[in-house]
Amino acid sequence: xxxxxRADISAVAANLKAAGKTVVFTNGCxxxxxxxxxxxxxxxxxxxxxxxxxxxxxxxxxxxxxxxRPVNSQDDRAEVLAALRAVDYVVxxxxxxxxxxxxxxxxxxxxxxGDYSIKDLPESCIVEAYGGRIVLIxxxxxxxxxxxxxxxxxxxx
Numbered sequence: 001x002x003x004x005x006r007a008d009i010s011a012v013a014a015n016l017k018a019a020g021k022t023v024v025f026t027n028g029c030x031x032x033x034x035x036x037x038x039x040x041x042x043x044x045x046x047x048x049x050x051x052x053x054x055x056x057x058x059x060x061x062x063x064x065x066x067x068x069r070p071v072n073s074q075d076d077r078a079e080v081l082a083a084l085r086a087v088d089y090v091v092x093x094x095x096x097x098x099x100x101x102x103x104x105x106x107x108x109x110x111x112x113x114g115d116y117s118i119k120d121l122p123e124s125c126i127v128e129a130y131g132g133r134i135v136l137i138x139x140x141x142x143x144x145x146x147x148x149x150x151x152x153x154x155x156x157x
Contacts, residue, residue, distance in 0.1 A: 002089050003078050006101070009052070009091045013105040016050050025107035027054030027098040029061045030077050031070045036139065038084065043137040044111035045086035052089045052105060053081055054098050063096055097122045106130050114138040 004012055016023050026044045030037055030053070045051040055078055061070040070077065078090045093101045102110060102123045110127045114136045118124050127134050 003082050004089050004091045006091055006093060009089070009101065010104045012089060013052065013107065017108075021050050022048035022109065023050050023052060023105070023107045024048035024109040024111055025052045025054065025098075025102060025105050026111040027056070027093070027101070028113075029056045029065065029070060030081055031061065031065075031072055033077075033080050038086075040113055040137050040139070041081075041084060041086040044109075044135075045088075047109045047111060047135060050088045051086055052091065052107065053087050054101050054105075055081060055090055055092045056096075057092050057094045060094055060096050099123050099126055102126050106132065108132055110134045111137055 013023050013025075024044050024047050026041070041051065041053070055074060056064065058070055058074045061074075072080075074092050078092060081087050082090045091101065095101075099122050103126050107127075110123060110132055112121060112134070116136060118134050118136065121134065124134055
């Protein structure tokens with residue numbers, strides 16, 4: 001619904017919590033939005049009253065996925081995410097991981113896809129330190145931006 005500047009996201013989260021809302025946070029590249037993303041975001045939103053999505057910046061996506069990514073700019077990706085019913089706020093972050101922004105937001109629930117394990121998430125120790133909960137949402141097999149790109153380019157998926 002709303003794209004928030006990084007400098008304001010801590011205050012947004014604090015105000016939501018002060019109003020008694022359960023804040024859920026997730027993050028990712030969300031380069032080419034697909035059904036797996038939609039199901040994942042709906043699942044994350046169902047865990048609380050408000051879903052904040054941390055969106056990797058174009059530079060951080062390039063450092064994670066390579067020089068041909070992202071396909072869509074951070075502004076376009078943010079606009080598409082913000083239009084989804086499940087998403088309340090979108091904030092763009094520059095780092096490769098969401099450790100700093102998770103430490104700022106301190107969500108009640110930190111949600112990630114089931115293709116991760118809690119022990120491998122760099123954000124997990126931060127969430128555990130302030131008493132938050134980490135939830136892994138089952139991934140939708142075969143649904144990924146990388147698979148869509150491979151299919152378009154004629155590579156086997």
